[in-house]
Each structure stands twice: as structure tokens, then as C-alpha cells.
Amino acid sequence: MQHSNRRRFLxxxxxxxxxxxxxxxxxxxxxxxxxxxxxxxxxxxxxxNNLEVAVSQIQSNVEYRVGEIIRSSDEIYQDQGLSTLLSGYYLDWEKYQVTTQYVMPRLESATNLPKSKIKLSLYLHAPTISEFYYNETEQSLIAGERQYEILHTSRIVDKAWYQNLRIGYDEMKWQQIENDAEYGYISLLRHAINYETFQSIGLIRASVKLKDIFEDVDFNQLGEGTKLFVLDQDEQLLYSSSPGGSLPYTAEELNESRDYLKISKPIHNIPVQIVALVPNASFKDNSQKVRNVTIIICAISILVMTLVSFIMARMFSSRLSKLVVSLEAFKEGELQRRIQYTGNDEFAIIAESFNEMASTTEQLIDEVYTSKLEKKEAELQILHSKINPHFLYNTFSSISRMAKLGEIDKLHEMIRALAKFYRLTLNKGEMLIQVEKELHIVRTYLDIQNIKYAERIHYQLEAEPETLGLETVKFILQPFVENVLEHAWYDDEIKIHIKVKKQAEHVHIEVHDNGLGMKQEIIDAIFTEGAGGIGYGIRNVDQRIKLHYGKDYGVSIRSEVGTGTVVTIVFPIKSPPSRQE
Incomplete structure (x- = not known):
């Protein structure tokens, strides 16, 4: 094949x-x-979500510990009998008896109530009860022992924390006072109340080491590298999961940091919050595993699909190449060329149709030279036969374009329609065909064109039932439809309506379109011999009908510019007698 006239052959x-x-x-x-x-x-x-659940579990455990300490202070705060004893006035010997037999046992019971080791201090405004306290050492403060004491508020009345203490009689407050911060304590402060006068008779202080509140927390459940901190309401560090630990960022920097995921939970009844810092690297490890699996799956899929695509492309290419080579040779006049193809698919049907068409064409050309009397009919038969290779060549151009665009489904659909088209048009070499088959041919042709033009052709075929079995000259509708698509189409879509009806002893076939229309001068030129290429296909149909049925039959056209065209084909119902060819 020669491709020198093409810009680039691919x-x-x-x-x-x-x-x-x-x-x-x-x-x-x-x-x-x-x-x-x-x-x-x-x-x-x-x-x-797992981390949120884990931190929430830690929050619940801590809140339970805090609740134990509050309940321990409730033992003193809500004991009305103890409140009455603490509000009375006693002689010296009575003070000792009240202190040792009533007050101290209640304080001891409240101290032993929580699981955490607490130091319970009861400060009294009036010195009605004798003081009782331990001499604390640095070692005992570090160890954090269970103990209780009775003191007078005169010891703390001048201290800043006491003077600034603002709590109602029914309120409580957590605060680090005196040496709490130094030794890792936090204290719960609330009033002791006289329930008869509802006046404060003193101050209850329950001190607990922060590590005792958090000792049951399993920090490892948050994952490797996770850090846990306890911050007060001013976001100052109170406790760290690692000894001597400190916040890696300030609170403001932590909110903007991309190194850690911050999860914070407030602790009810105590103005602190738990802050868990989870390294973002722990998320990336799992994400990298997902990424690697995704890449492997995609790579395998691409390799498999590449192999399948290559096999399919090679198969289509080899089959199309055989057809194109034969078509090119036929186009150049090598009428003896045949397609050598073995198979049982649509390509085999096309190859068989092409071979039969080529044989028919070659035979018709030979007959032209054997009889001048049949020259006109032979010429018309040749022209009729050449409609097929011309149409086939154009269709394969569309197939090539679809293949280029990768529209495999449309490609397969067009090849199937093309095979059906040629199966219908062969008709065992006969020039006459039933009206029903002629309608099938034009419907198949329109289906092929609709694939090419993306379903923008809207057509309708109507036929009276009694006309379907009648005979007509083969291939009389396709040239008119082709003419509509090539010359009348001016809008985005085109409508074609074909009607077949019986009038008296004649069959009328009308082809309506809403296309561009044409002037009367063009219509006259179409039916004029020697008008060149204008209306060649239409004139061909008209001449073939007249040749078979006589000059009283044929094609007529009426058209209006901008409105559309109506083509009417008329032939007799009675089939003509058989003729010697």
C-alpha cells in the first residue's frame, strides 16, 4: 500500500x-x-477512634479516683452529728474525750475510704477541740502517707491562699496550696458547716498525690511514643506520664503542630484536663502499608491489562489490515483480489461479502464488453455494486477512528451492523427484493450511521402490512438517506421519516427529512442527463426503476429551502416478468 499522500501513517x-x-x-x-x-x-x-476510646477510659478511671476523694470529704462535710460536736463548747477533760472518741474515729474512717492515700486536715475556727497533728518530714511528704489532723484556722488565716479562697458553703475547689506543687500534691478545699446555723465552722482539706490518682492508668494502651499530660485550667503542667516529662510545645504551638495528634479530655469535678499526644508517625506507618499494597495491586492490574490490550489490538489490527489491503487493491482496479480469511466472526462475513461483491463486479464488467444491448443495465449493475465498496470504505474509516479513540464497544457494534448490512444486500445476486428486506437494509444503514454520528439521527419507518411482501428494485432507499446525511443536514440533529403505502395498483415510498431543503433549479439539474456529479445516486435509482418497470414510474422530489425535502418513489404492485440477463 502507498501512504505517501498521507501526512503520517500510524x-x-x-x-x-x-x-x-x-x-x-x-x-x-x-x-x-x-x-x-x-x-x-x-x-x-x-x-x-481507638485513641479516643482509650483516653475516655483513662478519663473514667481518673474521675472515679477523684470521686473517691470527694466522697471521703463528704464523710466529714455531710456528718451532722460531727458538725454538732465541732460546734460545741467543752471543758478541758471533755475536749479530750470528744476528740479521741468521736472526732478522730470519723476522720480516720474518712481517710481510709478512698483507694488513694490522702491526708485529711480539718481546720476549725473556734478552739473548742484540741489540735492533733503529725510532724511532717520531707520523706513522709515524698512517700505520701495516709493521715489526718485537726488544726485551728489561726495557723492559716494570714496565708495568701486562704485569704483569696472564694467558695460558697456548698462548693468545693481543687487547688495546689502551700507545698503541694513542690511534692506533687493537689488539695480539695471545702467548708465544714454548722447545719443549725448554716455557718462555716472550719475548712476541710483533702490532699492527695497526683501520681496516686493516675497510678492505675495504662499509658501503653495509647501506643508507642504516646505521651500523656495533666494540665490545670491555666494549661500549666501538673503531671506527666514519664518522670521529669515536659510539654514538647507550648499550648498554642501544640494546637498548630503537625508532629502530634492532640486528644484532650476534661476531668469532671476537678479543673484539670488530660492531654494525650500521639505521634503522627504512627498513622503514617499504617498509611504506608496501605499505599504499598495499593501500588502493587495497581501495577499488577496495569501489567495484566496491558497484555490483554496488546493481544486484542494485535488481533483487530491483523484482521483489519487484511480487509484494508484488499479494499485498497480493489480501489486501484485489481478486481481479481480476494480476501483470504478463516474464522467464524463478523470479519469472516465481511470478507465473504467482499469476495462475492468483487466477483460480481468483475463479472458485470466482463459482461459490458460482451453485449452492447445490455450495456446500460450492466453499467447500472456495476454502479449499484460499487455502492457497497464506497460505503464499506467510508465505514472502515469510521471504524479506524473509533479504534483510535478506544471505543471498543461502538467498534464491535458497528462491525456487527456492517456484517448484517452486507448479508441483507447480497440477496443471492438478485436485483429484486421484498419491501420488508429493503426496509431492513436502510434500517441497518441508519444504525451504522447513528453509531458514527453519536445517535443524532432520529428516524421512523412506517409500512402498511400488505406492502411488506411486495417486490421492489434492490437498494433504492439508501442513496436518498445518504443524500440527506451528506447534503441536507444543517442542525445538530436530523429527522428522517420513511413511509410505505399502497395506492390503487401502485406502491408509494416517501422519504421525508427536516433538512436544509433545495431550490427547484437543483431538483431540475438532478434529473438532467450530463449534469455531472449532481444527484448521481438519485438519478441512478430513478433509471433503475424505469428500466425494470417502465417510464411511467420512478422518482419525484419536492422541496422547500429551510423546511425539508420529500422524495417519492413509485412502482407497480405487480412484479415484472422475469428477464434474461
Whole structure:
């Protein structure tokens, strides 16, 4: 084949392969990226939820410990009998008896109530009860022992923390006072109340080491590298999961940091919050596993689809090449060329149709030279036969374009329609055909064109039932439909309406379109001999009908510019007698 007149020749194998790979690789990459992002987010969300649950569990455990200490102070705060004893006035010997037999046992009971070791201090405004206290050493403060004491508020009345203490009689407050911060304590402060006068008779102080509140917390459940901190209401560090630990950032920097995921939970009844810092690297480890699996799956999918695409493209290319080579040779006048093809698919039907068409064409050309009397009919038969290769060549151009675009489904659909078209048009070499088959031919032709023009052709075929079995000259509708598509189409869509009806002893076939229309001068030129290429196909149909049925029959056209055209084909119902060819 010669391709010198083409700008650049690119085999259809490469076009099919490139288009198929583009249609395969791009979706795989897009789906892979989407799957990776979705999976990574899902893993991160799952990990975050697990951490939220773990921190919430820690929060619940700590709140339970805090609740124990509050309940311990309630033993003193809510004991009305003890309140009455603490509000009375006693002689010296009575003070000792009240202190040792009533007050101290209640304080001891309240001290032993919580699991945490607490120091319970009762400060009294009136010195009605004797003081009782231990001499604290640095070692005892560090160890954090269970103990209780009775003191007078005169010891603390001048201290700043006491003077600034603002709590109602029914309120409590957690605060680090005196040496609490130095030795890792925090104190619960609340009034002791006289329930008869509802006046304060003193101050209850329950001190507990922070480590005792958090000693049962399993920090390892948050994951490796996770740090846990306890911050006060001013976001100052009170406690760290690691000895001597400190916040890696200030509170403001921590909110903007990308190194850690921050999870914070407030502790009810105490103005502190638990802050867990989870390294973002722990999320990336899981995300990297998802990414690696996604890449492997996508790579395998691309390799498999590339191999499948190559095999399919090579198969289509080799079969189309045989057809194109034979068509090119036929176009150049090598009428003896035949397609050598073995198979049982649509390509086999096309090859068989082409071979029969070529044989018919070659035979008709030979007959032209054997009889001048049949020259006109032979010429018309040749022209009729050449409609097929002309149409086939154009159709294969469309097939090539679809293959280039990778439209495999449309490509398969067009090849099936093309095979059906040629199966209908062969008609065992006969020039006459039933009206029903002629309608099938034009319907198949329109279906092929609709694939080419993306369903923008709207057509309707109507026929009276009694006309379907009648005979007509073969291939009389397709040229008119082709003429509409090539010359009348001016809008985005085109409508074609074909009607077959019986009038008296005649059959009328009308082809309506809403196309551009044409002037009367053009209509006159179509039916004028020697008018060149104008209306050649229409004139061909008219001449073939007249040749078979006589000069009283044939084609008429009426048209209006901008409105459309109506073509009417008339022939007799009675079939003509058989003729010697």
C-alpha cells in the first residue's frame, strides 16, 4: 500500500494499543489513588477512634479516683452529728474525750475510704477541740502517707491562699496550696458547716498525690511514643506520664503542630484536663502499608491489562489490515483480489461479502464488453455494486477512528451492523427484493450511521402490512438517506421519516427529512442527463426503476429551502416478468 499522500501513517495496532492503555491505566490510577486516600483516611479515623476510646477510659478511671476523694470529704462535710460536736463548747477533760472518741474515729474512717492515700486536715475556727497533728518530714511528704489532723484556722488565716479562697458553703475547689506543687500534691478545699446555723465552722482539706490518682492508668494502651499530660485550667503542667516529662510545645504551638495528634479530655469535678499526644508517625506507618499494597495491586492490574490490550489490538489490527489491503487493491482496479480469511466472526462475513461483491463486479464488467444491448443495465449493475465498496470504505474509516479513540464497544457494534448490512444486500445476486428486506437494509444503514454520528439521527419507518411482501428494485432507499446525511443536514440533529403505502395498483415510498431543503433549479439539474456529479445516486435509482418497470414510474422530489425535502418513489404492485440477463 502507498501512504505517501498521507501526512503520517500510524498503524492501527499502535492506535488501539495507545487508546486501550489510556482507557485502562488512567482509571486504574484514579481508582488506586482514590482507594489509597479512602483507606488511609479510614485507617487514620479508626486509629483516632481507638485513641479516643482509650483516653475516655483513662478519663473514667481518673474521675472515679477523684470521686473517691470527694466522697471521703463528704464523710466529714455531710456528718451532722460531727458538725454538732465541732460546734460545741467543752471543758478541758471533755475536749479530750470528744476528740479521741468521736472526732478522730470519723476522720480516720474518712481517710481510709478512698483507694488513694490522702491526708485529711480539718481546720476549725473556734478552739473548742484540741489540735492533733503529725510532724511532717520531707520523706513522709515524698512517700505520701495516709493521715489526718485537726488544726485551728489561726495557723492559716494570714496565708495568701486562704485569704483569696472564694467558695460558697456548698462548693468545693481543687487547688495546689502551700507545698503541694513542690511534692506533687493537689488539695480539695471545702467548708465544714454548722447545719443549725448554716455557718462555716472550719475548712476541710483533702490532699492527695497526683501520681496516686493516675497510678492505675495504662499509658501503653495509647501506643508507642504516646505521651500523656495533666494540665490545670491555666494549661500549666501538673503531671506527666514519664518522670521529669515536659510539654514538647507550648499550648498554642501544640494546637498548630503537625508532629502530634492532640486528644484532650476534661476531668469532671476537678479543673484539670488530660492531654494525650500521639505521634503522627504512627498513622503514617499504617498509611504506608496501605499505599504499598495499593501500588502493587495497581501495577499488577496495569501489567495484566496491558497484555490483554496488546493481544486484542494485535488481533483487530491483523484482521483489519487484511480487509484494508484488499479494499485498497480493489480501489486501484485489481478486481481479481480476494480476501483470504478463516474464522467464524463478523470479519469472516465481511470478507465473504467482499469476495462475492468483487466477483460480481468483475463479472458485470466482463459482461459490458460482451453485449452492447445490455450495456446500460450492466453499467447500472456495476454502479449499484460499487455502492457497497464506497460505503464499506467510508465505514472502515469510521471504524479506524473509533479504534483510535478506544471505543471498543461502538467498534464491535458497528462491525456487527456492517456484517448484517452486507448479508441483507447480497440477496443471492438478485436485483429484486421484498419491501420488508429493503426496509431492513436502510434500517441497518441508519444504525451504522447513528453509531458514527453519536445517535443524532432520529428516524421512523412506517409500512402498511400488505406492502411488506411486495417486490421492489434492490437498494433504492439508501442513496436518498445518504443524500440527506451528506447534503441536507444543517442542525445538530436530523429527522428522517420513511413511509410505505399502497395506492390503487401502485406502491408509494416517501422519504421525508427536516433538512436544509433545495431550490427547484437543483431538483431540475438532478434529473438532467450530463449534469455531472449532481444527484448521481438519485438519478441512478430513478433509471433503475424505469428500466425494470417502465417510464411511467420512478422518482419525484419536492422541496422547500429551510423546511425539508420529500422524495417519492413509485412502482407497480405487480412484479415484472422475469428477464434474461
Amino acid at each position: 498503524p492501527i495496532l499502535y492506535k488501539l494499543l495507545i487508546s486501550n492503555l489510556a482507557l485502562v491505566i488512567i482509571p486504574i490510577i484514579v481508582i488506586g489513588c482514590y482507594a489509597y486516600i479512602s483507606s488511609a483516611r479510614s485507617v487514620e479515623e479508626h486509629t483516632r
